[in-house]
Structure formats: structure tokens, C-alpha cells
Amino acid sequence: MTESTWMRRVLIGIALAFLGLVLIVPLGTVFGGALEKGFANAFHEVQDPITGAAILLTLKMAAVVVPLNLIFGISAAWSIAKFDFFGKKILMTLIDLPFTVSPVVSGLIFVLLFGAQGLLGPWLAAHDIQVIFAIPGIIIATLFVTFPYVARELIPIMQAQGNDQEEAAVTMGANGWQTFYHVTLPNIRWGLIYGVILLNARAMGEFGAVSVVSGHVRGLTNTIPLHVEILYNEYNLVGAFCVASILAFLAIGTLIAKVLVKKQGEL
Amino acid sequence: MNPLKIRNILLLIGFSIALTSISPALAAEVKLLNVSYDPTRELYQDFNTAFAKYWQAKTGDTVTVQQSHGGSGKQARSVIDGLEADVVTLALAYDIDAMAEKAKLLPANWQSRLPNNSTPYTSTIVFLVRKGNPKGIKDWEDVVKPGVAVITPNPKTSGGARWNYLAAWAFALKKYGNEAKAREFVSTLYKNVPILDSGARGATITFVQRGIGDVLLAWENEAFLALNELGKDKFEIVTPSLSILAEPPVALVDKVVDKKKTRVVAQAYLDYLYSPEGQEIAAKHYYRPRLASQKYASRFPKINLVTINELFGGWAKAQKAHFDDGGIFDQIYAGAR
Amino acid sequence: MKDKSVIPGFGPTLGFTIFYLSILVVLPLSMLILKTTSLTWPAFWEAVASPRVLAAYRLSFGASLAAASINLVFGLLVAWVLVRYPFPGKGFIDMLIDLPFALPTAVAGIALTTAFSSGPIGRTLESMGINVAFTPLGIIVALTFIGLPFVVRTVQPVLKDLDRDVEEAAICLGANRWQTFINVILPVLLPAAFSGFAMAFARALGEYGSVVFIAGNLPMKTEITPLLIITKLEQYDYAGATAIATVMLFSSFAVLFLINRLSWWAHTQRSSKEAL
Numbered sequence: 001m002t003e004s005t006w007m008r009r010v011l012i013g014i015a016l017a018f019l020g021l022v023l024i025v026p027l028g029t030v031f032g033g034a035l036e037k038g039f040a041n042a043f044h045e046v047q048d049p050i051t052g053a054a055i056l057l058t059l060k061m062a063a064v065v066v067p068l069n070l071i072f073g074i075s076a077a078w079s080i081a082k083f084d085f086f087g088k089k090i091l092m093t094l095i096d097l098p099f100t101v102s103p104v105v106s107g108l109i110f111v112l113l114f115g116a117q118g119l120l121g122p123w124l125a126a127h128d129i130q131v132i133f134a135i136p137g138i139i140i141a142t143l144f145v146t147f148p149y150v151a152r153e154l155i156p157i158m159q160a161q162g163n164d165q166e167e168a169a170v171t172m173g174a175n176g177w178q179t180f181y182h183v184t185l186p187n188i189r190w191g192l193i194y195g196v197i198l199l200n201a202r203a204m205g206e207f208g209a210v211s212v213v214s215g216h217v218r219g220l221t222n223t224i225p226l227h228v229e230i231l232y233n234e235y236n237l238v239g240a241f242c243v244a245s246i247l248a249f250l251a252i253g254t255l256i257a258k259v260l261v262k263k264q265g266e267l
Numbered sequence: 268m269n270p271l272k273i274r275n276i277l278l279l280i281g282f283s284i285a286l287t288s289i290s291p292a293l294a295a296e297v298k299l300l301n302v303s304y305d306p307t308r309e310l311y312q313d314f315n316t317a318f319a320k321y322w323q324a325k326t327g328d329t330v331t332v333q334q335s336h337g338g339s340g341k342q343a344r345s346v347i348d349g350l351e352a353d354v355v356t357l358a359l360a361y362d363i364d365a366m367a368e369k370a371k372l373l374p375a376n377w378q379s380r381l382p383n384n385s386t387p388y389t390s391t392i393v394f395l396v397r398k399g400n401p402k403g404i405k406d407w408e409d410v411v412k413p414g415v416a417v418i419t420p421n422p423k424t425s426g427g428a429r430w431n432y433l434a435a436w437a438f439a440l441k442k443y444g445n446e447a448k449a450r451e452f453v454s455t456l457y458k459n460v461p462i463l464d465s466g467a468r469g470a471t472i473t474f475v476q477r478g479i480g481d482v483l484l485a486w487e488n489e490a491f492l493a494l495n496e497l498g499k500d501k502f503e504i505v506t507p508s509l510s511i512l513a514e515p516p517v518a519l520v521d522k523v524v525d526k527k528k529t530r531v532v533a534q535a536y537l538d539y540l541y542s543p544e545g546q547e548i549a550a551k552h553y554y555r556p557r558l559a560s561q562k563y564a565s566r567f568p569k570i571n572l573v574t575i576n577e578l579f580g581g582w583a584k585a586q587k588a589h590f591d592d593g594g595i596f597d598q599i600y601a602g603a604r
Numbered sequence: 605m606k607d608k609s610v611i612p613g614f615g616p617t618l619g620f621t622i623f624y625l626s627i628l629v630v631l632p633l634s635m636l637i638l639k640t641t642s643l644t645w646p647a648f649w650e651a652v653a654s655p656r657v658l659a660a661y662r663l664s665f666g667a668s669l670a671a672a673s674i675n676l677v678f679g680l681l682v683a684w685v686l687v688r689y690p691f692p693g694k695g696f697i698d699m700l701i702d703l704p705f706a707l708p709t710a711v712a713g714i715a716l717t718t719a720f721s722s723g724p725i726g727r728t729l730e731s732m733g734i735n736v737a738f739t740p741l742g743i744i745v746a747l748t749f750i751g752l753p754f755v756v757r758t759v760q761p762v763l764k765d766l767d768r769d770v771e772e773a774a775i776c777l778g779a780n781r782w783q784t785f786i787n788v789i790l791p792v793l794l795p796a797a798f799s800g801f802a803m804a805f806a807r808a809l810g811e812y813g814s815v816v817f818i819a820g821n822l823p824m825k826t827e828i829t830p831l832l833i834i835t836k837l838e839q840y841d842y843a844g845a846t847a848i849a850t851v852m853l854f855s856s857f858a859v860l861f862l863i864n865r866l867s868w869w870a871h872t873q874r875s876s877k878e879a880l
Contacts, residue, residue, distance in 0.1 A: 008689050015685040018678045022749050026715035072624045079618040082611050093861045100856035102810030102830040105849040109632040116349035133350040156796040166611050176612035191761045201705040207813045215350045216335040225708030233468045235496045244711040252699050340838040423835040462738050463821040477722050600823040
């Protein structure tokens with residue numbers, strides 16, 4: 001019914017070799033670098049109050065970005081996968097666009113829009129609203145960068161599933177919400193969770209765009225990735241890798257959470 | 268999914284919106300923002316503590332100085348685009364000129380408002396080589412020899428790299444006496460460069476930690492810092508016969524201090540840089556002080572230094588001729604093909 | 605095709621999607637075009653088509669394409685192995701796939717450069733005459749890292765939901781394993797794989813943080829397009845920077861549009877086959 005043991009081993013071997021080269025090597029470098037001066041030193045590094053401020057800011061930002069883009073993602077996937085309309089492909093391409101925009105440019109466009117010399121700059125200054133180089137700017141840039149993740153994850157799954165089940169549900173008298181919760185959601189559950197995890201990880205790890213709009217004020221507008229860069233630039237390579245390890249652990253943590261959620265779902 | 272979960276999601280959204288709407292409340296103390304370039308972190312960490320102490324003793328007010336560091340050009344751009352810096356302490360006058368010109372944040376004559384061209388401390392460009400100087404690098408002529416790998420950042424993105432470039436140019440101009448030769452000298456130098464990092468710190472790390480290259484062109488303070496932080500037993504500093512007087516300027520950003528009503532303390536902050544205490548701290552961090560330092564005098568070897576004004580006619584001119592798109596630096600690389 | 609769908613919610617979801625998209629993506633991106641229009645035609649042409657910029661386009665597009673192709677092939681393989689075969693440490697490997705998202709790109713760049721220049725792997729490769737760090741090959745390595753999760757993560761759920769009955773049926777009908785894969789499984793995976801490929805490619809095109817460390821940044825040789833944008837910005841040349849950004853934007857828009865069409869086509873092909 002499936003490949004021979006031999007074939008399986010070869011395939012697993014190739015896959016692992018590839019992942020080893022591309023993933024494990026850099027990850028090992030990060031952890032290795034963090035532990036260069038021992039565990040005690042690594043703990044000391046991450047307890048720094050400025051690191052704490054960076055972690056807090058990153059979590060706050062993710063707490064806004066993830067729900068907003070989640071709602072958008074579901075809504076976009078629903079309209080695109082379940083219906084046919086004129087301009088659909090253009091709409092899909094527009095949704096993908098933030099991926100293709102260089103992070104540098106993603107930051108730049110918001111500077112052009114909200115910056116002191118930008119389109120809305122004078123108005124914002126007159127009302128004393130600080131967007132860029134403050135937390136709102138960081139959130140907006142991250143929203144932009146992580147914009148497509150959930151939608152992109154859901155569209156192929158919804159398409160593969162087709163409309164039959166939903167149509168049946170509606171015919172039997174279910175309303176839109178009911179159809180979504182009882183019919184669509186169970187089908188897209190895993191894709192949705194994957195999407196949220198990717199979205200969250202990317203939101204926390206975004207560097208380029210946030211770097212442009214943050215202003216880099218120590219302890220105020222530095223997210224974890226920016227703080228890593230600062231440490232690196234202070235010749236504190238060990239500290240930089242320690243804080244980078246936090247991000248790696250955050251990612252692994254969310255993934256463990258995913259596995260737990262899945263187990264619960266299967267009970 | 269049951270309705271309970273939806274409620275949770277809604278709560279989470281509400282909570283997150285609430286979180287962001289709490290903007291950092293202004294405490295009753297004075298806060299200054301000093302927007303600076305990369306290598307000054309250690310200097311201003313020390314200096315800010317000293318200034319806070321001085322200011323409290325003098326006026327009773329507590330002052331907290333927040334720091335922002337990054338590439339000089341990038342930092343200047345942030346200020347132009349609305350980062351509310353009370354004072355800027357950058358790598359080149361050109362970057363502050365841009366703030367005056369493009370956003371009118373301070374008057375065009377800003378550089379004459381403080382003593383010594385608004386540069387309380389100076390630095391210069393030196394060589395960092397591997398211990399024992401295996402390639403025998405003593406002066407600029409040795410740097411352009413075939414087989415010597417030179418590490419310097421990209422002048423298009425790094426302020427320090429522009430000083431490096433101009434120092435090499437100045438040496439060749441003085442030595443051979445004409446522009447054509449200087450240009451040839453500098454193009455030979457860049458043929459020896461295997462990697463152009465985007466910033467000065469990146470170049471130092473390439474040289475020191477990756478072990479690439481035979482000589483690093485660096486700020487004097489940066490070279491000393493690398494030596495102290497990363498291994499006195501592995502590297503040594505070589506001082507060339509001639510180098511450039513690098514003047515990293517400081518300025519008050521008028522528009523911001525007037526808005527935030529911090530002019531007095533911001534002015535005092537900059538003045539304090541010129542005080543004996545401020546000068547001592549600068550010297551401690553390997554910046555050449557304007558006031559002769561007793562304690563640290565032996566640190567700074569005498570070098571024949573030329574200034575950008577006498578040799579290049581100021582930053583605006585140098586930038587246009589050498590580093591702007593289509594300038595001499597670009598031509599060197601276009602010709603290399 | 606379905607004419608009038610009975611499924612509700614078209615109006616509100618599409619409306620919200622378009623609203624959100626306009627505010628967050630279209631409006632800010634139109635700033636690029638607005639700023640670019642401040643240039644005259646010759647100045648625009650000078651900014652976007654000088655030999656150095658052309659060399660950077662070639663490098664950026666070439667390396668991104670290479671990296672995305674590597675990810676397409678290996679991503680399919682990895683997804684397959686992760687979904688179909690049990691092996692020790694699988695859960696752990698599965699978790700690691702998302703790392704490239706979580707690791708800040710600058711850290712990834714530093715780590716990759718360390719590993720491939722002064723690390724053991726870099727030294728081994730160097731002794732074999734292969735230089736990775738500070739060459740175009742290094743750029744491809746960094747971009748492969750950045751794009752790794754896309755194909756794996758788009759293919760994985762589809763593969764998981766795949767109906768095993770169809771495969772069994774194919775085998776009952778006498779198809780061998782390879783035929784089953786090519787004719788039954790692959791067509792189902794293709795739309796997802798393509799969209800993963802497109803995302804990996806597109807993400808690679810704009811990548812800056814990780815590449816500057818490993819690239820060497822020599823003009824005409826290892827200088828990527830996003831670095832040129834930064835270079836222009838450092839000279840306060842906003843218009844020139846946005847001009848290059850606009851060119852990148854339109855070309856990647858075109859590539860994405862093409863790939864979306866392609867995956868759509870693959871999808872409808874399959875549905876029509878199923879309908880038969």
C-alpha cells in the first residue's frame with residue numbers, strides 16, 4: 001500500500017539532510033553562540049530589563065496584529081474560495097503583495113505616509129499624534145508584513161474542499177454563521193491554526209520593516225529582533241544569540257501548543 | 268467552535284486595543300532623546316549618567332537621556348521623518364546639513380553655534396591588523412599591495428566608510444600630487460576589498476570574528492574598542508603616516524526642543540560635552556578630546572591629520588563628487604568590470 | 605461554473621476584505637507610485653535601468669528563482685515525509701520548519717554567515733573548492749532558508765486531508781506507486797505547492813536582513829536590489845529609491861499574478877476531471 005521500507009528510508013534521509021543543512025546548522029549556531037559562556041551567563045543576559053521591555057513590546061504588538069489579521073484572513077478566504085466574481089485573481093494577487101514587497105520598502109511606505117515629510121505628516125503633527133517612531137507605527141508595519149498569512153493558508157484548503165458541504169448545510173436551513181462554525185471551520189481547522197502560528201511567528205520576528213519605523217529608542221520602541229541587532233552591534237554576540245534564542249523558543253512554544261490543541265481535539 | 272471561544276476572541280481583541288491605547292504616560296521628569304550613530308553607544312552610556320548627576324546637583328531636576336543608535340544616514344533620515352530627537356550626535360556634518368536643508372529642523376548655520384565646528388571630540392582613521400602584523404602593513408601604500416585583503420564598509424551606506432575612503436584619497440593626493448593618481452590609488456585599494464559590509468560594526472565583526480582580511484580600516488575609537496573587547500592578544504593598531512581628522516558633530520534640534528520645551532537642558536547637555544568632565548569621558552572612550560587630557564594623553568599618537576574642509580572643500584562637495592550616484596566611487600566599480 | 609451561489613456572506617466578507625486591503629496595502633503602496641511620479645522620465649530611467657541596477661535585478665531574480673525552486677522540490681519531499689512516514693524525532697522536525705519565520709532575518713544572516721564562512725561546514729566546503737559565504741551561492745542559501753516553510757506548510761494540510769481511497773482505487777486499478785503519485789496525488793498538491801513556491805519566490809525577492817550579511821555586497825557582483833534601495837535612501841534620494849521599489853513591485857506583482865493563474869488553472873483542471 002505504500003513505499004518499500006528502503007524507499008522510505010532514502011526519502012526520509014534526503015529530507016533530513018536538506019533540513020539539517022538549511023535549518024539545523026543556523027539554529028545550532030544560534031544556540032551554540034548563546035551558550036558559549038555557559039547557562040548561567042545566558043540566563044543573566046535575558047534577564048536584562050531592556051530585554052524585558054523588548055519582549056513586552058513584542059507581545060503587545062502580536063496581541064493586536066494576530067486577531068486583526070486573523071479576522072481579515074478568514075473573511076478574505078471565504079469570499080475568494082466560496083464565490084466567483086470578476087477581479088478575483090487581481091484581488092488574490094493584491095493579498096499576496098506584502099510578501100513581495102521588500103521589508104525595507106514596507107517600512108518606507110509608512111514613512112512616506114505618516115512621516116513628518118509625508119502625506120499625512122503635517123496633519124498628524126498638528127493633532128500631536130505620533131504614529132511613526134512609536135508603537136502604532138510598529139503595529140501598522142507588522143500588520144502590513146504579516147497581512148497575507150492566514151488568507152494564503154486557507155484559500156487552497158477551502159478550494160480543495162469545494163462548496164458541496166456548505167451548500168447542503170444552507171439548503172437544510174442553516175444560516176451563514178452556523179454554516180461557517182459547523183461545516184467550514186472543522187474542515188479548515190488545521191490550516192487555520194497553521195496560519196495563525198505562522199502569522200504570530202512572523203509578527204514577532206519581523207525585522208526589516210519594523211527597523212525602519214521604530215526609531216530604535218532603547219527600552220521604548222525596540223522589539224526583540226531590533227534588540228538582537230543592538231546587542232550584536234555592541235559586540236555582545238553571546239547576548240544577541242541569547243535573545244535570538246528567546247524567539248526560537250517562542251516559535252517552538254507555539255508549535256508545542258499546536259500539538260497539544262490537536263491532541264485535545266482528537267479526544 | 269463553540270460560542271465561548273468567540274467571546275474569548277472578542278475579548279482578546281478588545282484587550283489588545285486597550286493595550287495599545289495606553290500610550291506611555293509622561294512622567295514628571297525631564298526626558299531627552301539623543302539620536303546618535305553606531306560607535307558612540309559606550310560613550311553616551313557613560314556620559315548620560317554623568318550628565319544626569321551634574322544636572323541634578325545643579326538644578327534638582329532628574330533628567331533621563333534616552334538613546335537611539337544606528338547608521339548615521341539612517342538616523343538622520345529618521346529625524347527628518349519625525350523622530351523627535353532633542354539632540355543629534357552623528358558621524359558627519361553632511362547628515363545634519365540634510366536635516367537643516369530638507370526639514371528645516373535647525374538653522375543652516377548650526378555648525379557655528381558651538382565651539383570647534385560643533386565637534387566636541389574628534390577621531391581619525393587607523394588600521395587594525397592581526398597580531399605580529401604578518402603582512403607588514405605600516406602605511407597606506409602597503410594597503411594597496413597585491414594580495415592584501417582590506418576590510419572596509421560600503422561608503423554608500425556607512426558614514427565611517429566615507430571617512431576611510433577620504434583618508435586614503437587624502438594620502439594619495441598629498442603623496443602624488445594630483446587627482447588622477449589619487450583616483451588610481453583608491454581604485455587599487457577597493458580591488459583589494461572582498462566584502463563591503465553595510466556598516467562599520469559589521470565590517471569590524473567580519474574582520475575580527477570571521478577572521479577575513481589582513482587589515483581593517485576603522486575609526487580610531489572603534490579600533491581601540493575592538494582591541495579591548497575582543498582580544499588584545501590577537502590584533503594590533505597601526506597608525507598611518509597621514510590620516511583625516513574625522514569630526515563627528517553634535518547639534519540641538521531647534522524645532523523639537525521648542526515643541527517639547529527642553530531647550531535649556533538640551534543646550535546644557537551639549538555644553539557639558541565641552542566641559543572638562545565631558546572631555547574626560549570622551550577621552551576615556553578613545554575619542555580625541557578638544558581639551559588636552561592629562562590622564563589619557565598617551566593614548567593618542569600624533570598623526571599628521573588633514574581636514575575635509577582644506578582638502579575636499581567641505582562635506583557637501585565631497586559627497587557630491589565621490590559618493591553620490593554616478594560619483595567617483597561608482598565609477599571605480601563600473602570601471603572594474 | 606456555479607452561477608448563483610446559495611452560500612451567504614459574500615457581500616460582507618468581500619466588502620471587509622476590500623476595505624482592509626485598501627487601507628493597509630493599496631493606500632500605502634500607492635505612496636510609492638506617487639513619490640516616483642515626482643521624477644522626470646529620463647531621471648526615472650536613469651534610476652531604474654543603469655547597468656548596476658540591471659545587474660542587481662539579475663542577481664535578485666536569479667537567486668530568488670533558484671532558491672524557490674530548491675524549496676519547491678525539497679518542500680514537497682519534506683511535506684511528504686512528514687505526513688506519510690513515521691520516524692523518530694518527527695514531531696521535533698515538524699516544529700522546526702517554522703523557524704525561518706521566527707528567527708529575525710538579521711540573526712539568520714549572522715548565523716548562516718558564521719556557519720558557512722568560519723564554521724566547520726564552511727571550512728569543509730572550502731576545502732572542496734566551494735565558497736558559499738560572500739558569493740551568489742551564499743545568497744541562494746540565505747534565500748532558501750527564508751523561503752523554506754512556505755511550500756512545506758502549504759502542501760502539508762492538503763496532503764493530510766487527501767483521501768486515501770483514491771490512491772487505493774488507483775492501485776486496485778493496476779497503477780504502480782509512481783503512477784499513482786504523478787497522476788493522482790501530484791495534481792491535488794500542485795495548487796498548494798505552486799502558491800508556496802510563489803510565496804517563497806516573492807519573499808526572497810525583497811529579502812534584505814539576512815542577505816546583506818552573507819552577500820559581500822560588491823557592486824555588479826553580489827549586490828542585491830533591496831540594498832540599492834537602501835543605498836539611495838542613504839543619499840536622501842527618496843524618489844530614486846521608490847522608483848526601484850516600484851519596478852520591483854510591478855515585476856513581482858506580474859510574477860505572482862501569473863503563478864496565481866497557473867495554480868487556478870491546475871485547480872479547475874482537476875475539478876473538471878473530477879466532474880467527469
